[in-house]
Amino acid sequence: MRDDEDRRRPVIHEIGQALDALSLDDLDRRIALLHAEIERLEAARKAKQAALGAADAFFRR
Template sequence: MRDDEDRPRTVTAHEIGQRLDALSVEDLAARIVLLRQEIERLEEARQAKVAALGAADAFFKR
């Protein structure tokens, strides 16, 4: 067993455009999960803003 296998892994945020060749298969899978969660969060924020803009538009058109 290698010494680095005993150390806990630290999950770092993904940086757009970063080199991927040093990441393990497990690290890549973790990044994919992280990015999918972030996409979902962004889509929810976008939907909330669209709804707010629609409500404001409807209010001020009266």
């Protein structure tokens, strides 16, 4: 039953929180979560940078 509860409980990580009480599985899940978030942030940054570049090119003409 504990496994079912773990699967339903969302992984939430707060920057700076204590890590001592986390298991290896918990740490692995949080690392995966943070890697996915970094990828999402990088994609958003890339899209914003492309939009700014397009706007700069348009208004320079």
